[in-house]
Amino acid sequence: MELAKSFEPAEIERRWYPEWEARGYFGAGLATDKPEAFCILLPPPNVTGTLHMGHGFNQAIMDALTRYHRMRGDNTLWQPGTDHAGIATQIVVERQLDAQGISRHDLGREKFLEKVWQWKEFSGSTITQQMRRLGTSPDWRRERFTMDAGLSRTVTETFVRLYREGLIYRGKRLVNWDPVLQTAVSDLEVAQEEEQGKLWHIRYPLTDGSGTLTVATTRPETMLGDTALMIHPEDQRYRHLLGKTVRLPLCDRDLPIIADAYVDPAFGTGCVKVTPAHDFNDYAVGQRHKLQMIPILTLDAKINENAPARYQGMDRFAARDQIVADLEQQGYLDRVEAHALKVPRGDRTGVVIEPMLTDQWFVAMSKTGADGSSIAGKALDCVASGEVRFFPENWVNTYNQWLNNIQDWCISRQLWWGHQIPAWHGDDGRIFVAHDEFEARAEATAQGYCGPLTRDPDVLDTWYSSALWPFSTLDWTPQWPAETNPALERYLPSTVLVTGFDIIFFWVARMVMMTRHITGKIPFKHVYVHGLIRDAEGQKMSKSKGNVLDPIDLIDGIDLEALIAKRTSGLMNPKQATQIEERTRREYPKGIQAFGTDALRFTFLSLASPGRDIKFDLSRCEGYRNFCNKLWNATRFVLMHTAGQDLGLTACTPGQCETALHFSFADRWIVSKLQRTEVEVAQHYADYRFDLLARSIYEFVWDEFCDWYVELSKVQLQTGTEPEIRATRRTLARVLEVVLRLAHPLLPFITEELWQALAPIAGRKTHDSIMLAAYPRAQMEKIDPNSESRVQQLKDLAYACRNLRGEMNLSPAQRVPLLATGNNDSLAGLAPYLKPLCKLSEMQIVDALPADASAPVAIVGETKLMLQIEIDLAVESERLEKEIARLTGEIGKAQAKLANESFVARAPAAVVEQERKRLNAFIATLDNLEPQRQRLQRS
Incomplete structure (x- = not known):
């Protein structure tokens, strides 16, 4: 497979996702020979909603976890589904009717609900199609909807059960009341x-x-x-x-x-x-x-x-x-x-x-049941016992505080769209709660009531059906566990819930309460709580502010005029529309470029650090798009030097292998660093530190593999013996192939495309998809401290040499000789690498540097380095004096600005921090120039 010259994500994404889904790669694992099971629940988005930045952030995390565990060989289920969103959906349909001059009351309840179902069929797949654009891999064949027949039966069953246990009641109490929605x-x-x-x-x-x-x-x-x-x-x-x-x-x-x-x-x-x-x-x-x-x-x-x-x-x-x-x-x-x-x-x-004081249905949260505990008490015990753990742990306090001060839960809504409450009213005021009207009539007759029955018109709060999500989506029935259900037995409890802190009360705690009470199990073992996405200045994203970003726009790109039209659409206030247009033109003068899905996902994951707020800076997307380009170009380089070449992959006897392959300290070093990275990555997954996970992969790929090993490999490929060249080819291909598997959960599209080209060359077992390949696990015996120390010495010498070039203001293209003293054997082994790395015409290893030389000297451990170049002392002194004067002036300006209390108090925090960084950079540069001036003065 030949790679294109440049990374173009759109075509790759269009090709791979339908292939993955069609081949059933996302399907839930039910293999009985796999002891480990991983399950994650999609927080059900509104069926009429569209993907926003919070969804994108949340789902990038969930997909990374799912792909990781799938590649580790675990039985894996990412359970998808959507919420019927009672109020939101009813409002949408009512507004459509209003435009036609019709009210829902004109239609009646039955006809109105038909309209809602029609709308659901029309728009209900919008957000799930957008999820596919994000590369998410839930088991779409198991997709659920809170109004599905099976989930609706669960809603009815739990309501009836709780009512008969005395834990659901109807009463007149104060509630939040919307006078428009009524x-x-x-x-x-x-x-x-x-x-x-x-x-x-x-x-x-x-x-x-x-x-x-x-x-x-x-x-x-x-x-x-x-x-x-x-x-x-x-x-x-x-x-x-x-x-x-x-x-x-x-x-x-x-x-x-x-x-x-x-x-x-x-x-x-x-x-x-x-x-x-x-x-x-x-x-x-x-x-x-x-x-x-x-x-x-x-x-x-x-x-x-x-x-x-x-x-x-x-x-x-x-x-x-x-x-x-x-x-x-x-x-x-x-x-x-x-x-x-x-x-x-x-x-x-x-x-x-x-x-408003109204008649509503409530769940008694603190009432003690037959088992001597309350629903809220059970939820507290689940966390106190350690069965359910929070990441970060401090969110336990928020969870406990709410449950310890909990009020009874109002679960009724005066709407038509939703799960109608399974209760029938008699003319004498009695209420009969049952699974259906037939059962309600039987109960009424048994209690001596033979009059008419009227079903309660209210529906249940959407959060009620969402609270049942951990087991209703797994097709729970009242007969379980006597009735076999492999998915329920394997995936309840699920492994981790990924959610924002803003719904710990409304969803997380209620799932724990309801799942424990109804099934006797916990809903999930871990709760990973992330912050909320805000703009680069830390402001909440809102349409009225004109700072909302659409994940799909970041993937595909959008020009300026289209972005303005999108942001001002539907705004009735002309002044506000003008302000938003001005802001958009100022912030995005060229619109938003297409970053592709992988760059956006990597950006989300890199921002997933502990905290309440997450500032989304578009420049991060640009940086990670560059990272994708770097990975693409590195793969092209590796393919160029390995495709059709001998990598020493054929079997050989132990004696022959020593002559077939000769691994250099640089080869052993990159393999060693890879093992350490694999250890870090595994730990970051376990700790749900996706920011550190992204950083570990980024730093290994960019800093270690691309910036260092690729450059070292060029030396080995050009100057090595045949066994050394063969070993270098093998190392390039094998390490990069592992990197692609390591990065796949974060960057699914580009890694799939590159892996398909590289895996056969690297001699790895081929699969139809990288997601079916094994996730890398560290081989600790391959960690080589000696090689790591040797490369670190090489790096230190290279940095020192580059600093010398910078001090002398040499052109990057100018090749100059270097004199070095120190351990002759060690330096001799590093010289072939230092020459191309530092643009040296030659490197001489001498016993001592010239005592009368005026050129600057760098000291690295026991090694001394000096560029062998004639210096015009007068010109160099003049240059240094000018540069020192300029830096001194800049330092004075920055110090004055930071000493200004008004500036520090009023300027955005980011601006103040940037000024501090500028000051520190000026001081550090000046500190490097002072020794040069002193040497010149001595000369």
């Missing part, structure tokens, strides 16, 4: 945005007429639902008022004055109003003090019948304005202050979320 939403679907608001100070008159209490609030409209005023029990200003009552302004109602430690005496006036039906903290206070709950809003956020008639039917914010006006007119408004506050907004609608 459904409860999870905390993850609520964005806390800091906004400029107001703090209204309102006077509440004491009922006995002895004065007033002033209360500060950011939401004056909720006062219509107040049921108490509250002070801190140790606040001496107000303790004498405990037991008294105040009159609620604008309402004909008296409120008790109570004490609770929740109050912050330093905030506002130290006296706060309590609205249990419209504030989560007040709700907890209301329960502690058995206060009345008075909802004052309808589900669409209008004032309801519990408020005075003049406000009923008004929108909540219109009512706010009217209430403030009335308070002022009646003398109850003390003052108004500007106040910055966090406003909860729905991430889908942008509307302000209301805490």
Whole structure:
């Protein structure tokens, strides 16, 4: 197979992925003779979603792990699937209907769900096709969807089981409510945005007429639902008022004055109003003090019948304005202050979320079951016992903190798209939870109810079905383990979950809880928690900021105008669109070049270091595209010198092998370094340190193999004996072939293409694909410290010689002689390598350097080096003085800038760090020039 002259990723990617998938290379292993099993679960993306940078980052990690274990010979499953995304999907379809002037209520539930299924069939494969572009290798034949029949049966079975165990119940409690969607939403679907608001100070008159209490609030409209005023029990200003009552302004109602430690005496006036039906903290206070709950809003956020008639039917914010006006007119408004506050907004609608008292279904998280433990308690035990481990370990604290302070989980949503709750209501208020209506009717009859049954209209929170993902995707049934299921038995628990820290609560902890409770097993052994991708300046990527990057654009490239059109599409604000266009033109004046999948994947993996945020700098992609080019060109070099040549691969007797192959210290060194790299790589996989993994492979390929061994091999190929040349060819081919296997999980496309050309020449067992070849394992007996020491000496001498050339400002093309003193035998063996490496015309080994020479001398251990060249002392002195003066000036400027407190405080951290690096570089260069000046002065 002949390689093209340059690396062009697009054609390679188009050719190889369909081949891999068609041949079934991604299939789950179920071989009974393999003791080891590796399984990883794809966090199910929204079925209507598209690939974003977070997906790309997450999936590059998962694919590297999957390919690694597949090549190690483990039974391997990467379980793919998508989530039905209740709210997101319903919104998409409703907007399509709105464009036609139709509402879902016009269609009815059944017809509307038909439309949703049609949309799912149309758009549901978008993100999985994009995953293929990223080179991911899940077992697509096992792809699951949370609304599949099998997964839906699991959802129903677990709901019924938990209900009958008393762990699911229906009750009226406070939840996050989206007035536009008119459904409860999870905390993850609520964005806390800091906004400029107001703090209204309102006077509440004491009922006995002895004065007033002033209360500060950011939401004056909720006062219509107040049921108490509250002070801190140790606040001496107000303790004498405990037991008294105040009159609620604008309402004909008296409120008790109570004490609770929740109050912050330093905030506002130290006296706060309590609205249990419209504030989560007040709700907890209301329960502690058995206060009345008075909802004052309808589900669409209008004032309801519990408020005075003049406000009923008004929108909540219109009512706010009217209430403030009335308070002022009646003398109850003390003052108004500007106040910055966090406003909860729905991430889908942008509307302000209301805490709303509604009837919902809940999972009792802390209730003790028949086995004496709670669902949350079991999840805590799984981690405390070490069965489930977090990487990095510090995320255990986040996990434990949430579970130790957990509230019951609201699992119902007022939507049509999703798993409809398997509960039927009787006219008398009784509820019958069952697997189907037939079973519900049987239960009702058994309990003496013969009236009509109406199915609960709510659906389950999407996170409920996602919590069952570890076993529902493996086709769990209530009969297991009595009923045989090879995949479930082999792959539950899975090996590792790869996820962001932002869903430890919503997904990770719930999978542990549900899997342990339902199956008795843990869902996964390890949880690798990565940070979140941000832009190069550390800002969150968002469409409104115009800093979003599309992984597919980075793979394929996109011109400037197309990028601008993409970023401003759908923006209704012309000013914002203009700002985004200006930013895009400034940051990407030529658009985004095509980096290819491998360079993008390697970039993602190189950034996967411990921490909460990951800054994505496009220049890293460019650097790793260059790395791919380097690997490509190195392979072309190796093929040029090994294809059709004798590599000494034929069998020989022990005596003959010594004459057939003669490995130099350089050959033994690169093999030794390869073993050490293999040790590092294995450890980094075990520790989930993908940044260090990428660095180990990068440094070995670029620094050791390409920059050093390839150059040393050129000397050996040109000057060696036939056994030496044969050994060098063999080493080049064998080491590079191993490198390709080593790098394959990170760089799947380029390594496949290169391996197909190289593996037969290297004499390796051929396979249809590199992913079926064995992953390299270190052979410790091949580690050779002596050869490593010898090459390090060679490197040190080469660096010293190059520094001498730099000090003397020699042209790279100018060849000059070198004088060297030291160990004659050692230097003689290194001389053939140093001459081409250092552009030497010759290298003389002498007993001593000339005492009267003015040229600079480098000392490396016991060796002294001097370039044998005539120097014009006057010219060289003048050059040095000018350069020292320039460097001194640059150092002064940099020091002044860094001493400027305003610059350090206001400039971006990256700019300040860059200035520090410039200063250190100037100082280091100056330090090297000073000894030269002193030598010239002595001359």
